[in-house]
Amino acid sequence: MDRWYWCDSSLTFGEIVATTAKSIRLYDGDKKTTFEDGHLTLTNQRLLWRHESQSSSLGLHLGLVALVEEEPGGFTSSPKLILHLAMPSPSQPAGPVTSSHNSHIKLCFKHGGCSSFHQVLQKALTDQEWEKLTVQASPKNHQTKRPAGKTIHTGILGIERAIQAKQEKTNQNISRAFEDLKNLMDLAKDMVAISKSISSKIKERSGEVSADDTTQFRSYLLSLGIDDPVTRETHGSAMNYHHNLAREIANALETPVKEAGGVMLLSEVYCRINRARGLQLLSPEDVINACQVMKQSNQSIHLHTFESGVQVVQSVGLDQEKVMKDTVEALQRYETTGMSAGDLARECGLPLLLAQERLLQAESCAEAVRDESSQGLRFYPNLFFTRAAQ
Template sequence: MDRWFWCDSSLSSGEAVAASAKSIRLYDGDKKTGYEDGHLTLTNQRLLWRHESQSSSLGVATEPANSVKASGSKKIHTGILGIERDIQKKQEAASQNISRAFEDLKNLMGLAKDMVSLSRSISNKIKEHSVSADDTTQFRSYLLSLGIDDPVTREKYGSATQYHHHLAREVARALEEPVQEAGGVMLLSEVYCRINRARGLQLLSPEDVVQACNLMRTLDLPLSLHTFESGVQVVQITGLDQDKVVKDTAQVLACHEGDGMSAGDLARECGVPLLLARERLLQAERCAQAVRDESSEGLRFYPNLFFSRS
C-alpha cells in the first residue's frame, strides 16, 4: 500500500479507461484492509479504487504510464506481441554474442597450434647448438604448458579400441619426462589433470584416461599403470624397481630412527604427494623394512631394527 495515494477520480488528458470492476477489496500483501466494496478502474496511466461514499480515489501509477513518462509521452505498444518481440530481440543478441565468442575461440586455437609448432622448432635449434640441459628442460616445460598441437580424438579413429591405443601413446609421450622428474611415479589423478592441461580444449574423461593407462603395459610403452594394495593407482616408469623404492624409503627412515616419520614428513622430505608418501611407507612395512606406531598423535613409521639385526 506504500505506492497508493489519494487523487482526483476524474480522468486526466490522454487518460483512457481500459477495464473496471465492482465490489473490490484492497489487500496489503496477504492482509485485508478496510478498503472494501469499492469500484476499481484500470486506465492506461493509473489503477483507481473508490468507494461510492467517497469523492476521491486511491490510486497507483501503472507501469504501460511509467513508460510514457520515461519516453517523453511517446506511446509504447505492449501486450503479448510486444513481449514476444522483446524476447526475440534478446535471443538474437545472445546468438550473435555466442557466435562471436566461438569465432574468437577458433582463432585462439589456431594461434595456439602455431605457437606450439614454433616452440618445437626453437627447441630443436636449442638442441643443435648444445644449450645447457637446464635450459632445455625449462623450455620443454614451457612447451608442455602450451599444449599438444594435434591431440588424439574419437573422430579420427573408427573404434574405441583404436582411440584408446593412440591415446595411451599420447599420454606416455607427453608425460614421460614429468613422471621421471617426479621420481618415476605420479598419481593417476595428477596424470588426469596434466594431460587435460596439455590438451587444452580437447578434454578427456576420467574413464578414457584410465582405459588408456591400462593399455600402456601391453603396448610396451615407457609408462605403465600400477595399483597399490590399498587401491591407489599411479602411473610409473615401466620396469621401476619396487625393491629399490622400498630400500630408499628405509634409508630415509633410518635417518629419523629416533622420532620416526609420518606420511607428511616423508612427503616434505622426498617431494612427493602425501598419498604417495603414505603408500611408500605402507609398502616398506609390508616388506618388513618399517614398523608403525599408532598413538593419539597419529600414525608414525620407524625403521625395522628387528629385521635389520636378525
C-alpha cells in the same frame, strides 16, 4: 477537485465497468467536501461518482491520474486512496468546482474495499484502454478525447510514462532472449533424441543406422561447430584408439615421470596430458583405459595399482629396491620420533599419497613398523627384527 466534471451516468462507447464501491466521500486535497456517501464506479476510462439521489454523475478521466497512493485507516479515519492528478484539458466540460489549487484528491472508503479497489484501479491505469479508444474514437465520445499526438514529457505523469515505457521494453527484450534459448533447447532435445536412438541401435545391433539419421546427426553437429566428430569410424575400434592414446601419453610423459622419481599419480597424468593437448581434452575414462593398455603395447611407462587401490604410472625401469632403500634410509633418520607420510613427502619431495604408499610398502616388506596413536599413523624402522638380531 476541479478535474471532476458533470456528465450523465450512462457509459460511453467502448466503456466497460471494472469495479464499483459504495459510500465514498470525495476530498479536495486534504479537505472534506460535501460529496459524500456516493456510489463510485470505475470503468476502463473514467471514475464515475454519483450520489444515490442524483441522476447525473461526476466524472474523472483516468488519463489525468498520475499516481495512486493508499492511506491506511486508523481509529477515527477510514482508509483512503490519494489520486495525484495532472492538469485538465481546456476542452473539459464544466464541473462542480471551477478551480482548485490542490492537484490531488482523496477517495474515502467508509465501508472498506480500499485495497481491492486500488488494485483494479492500478490495473486500469496500466492498461490505458482510453488511449486505444481515442485512436478509433467516434465523434460521440469527444468528452474523453485527449489532444492527439501530444505526449506529456513533464511532471509526475511524464516521468511515470517514461519509466513504464522502459519497463515494457525490458520485458520485451527478456522474452525475446528466452525465445532464442528455447529454440536452442528444442534443437538440443532433438539432438539428444537422435544420439540416443543411434547409440541404442549400435548397442542392440538390431537395426542398421539409417543414412537419414546419420546425415541429420551430422548436420546438427556441424551446426554446433564440431566438424570432425571423433567416432568409431575415424578411429577404428576402441582398443586401437586406446593403444594410440597410450603411445601418445607415454611419449609425452616419459620425461616428466622420470623427473618425478619414476612414479606419477594418475590424477597428475590426467592433468598433464590434457594440458599438453590443449583443446582436444581427454576424458578420465579414456586416460585410464589408455594407461591400462600401456603394458601390452610395451610403452616406457605403465600403470601400477597399489594394494590400497591408488593408481600410478611408473617408469618400466624403476628400481623398486632403490626406492625401498631410500625409504628405509629416511625412516632411520626419524628413528626416535617415527615418520608420518607427511614427513616422507617432505623428505623425498613426493606427493603425500605416494609417500603413504611407500611406507605401507616398506611395512609389507617388514622394513617398517607402524605406530597408531592419537597423533596419527607414524612409521618406525623395524627394530623388532634389527634389534633382536643384535
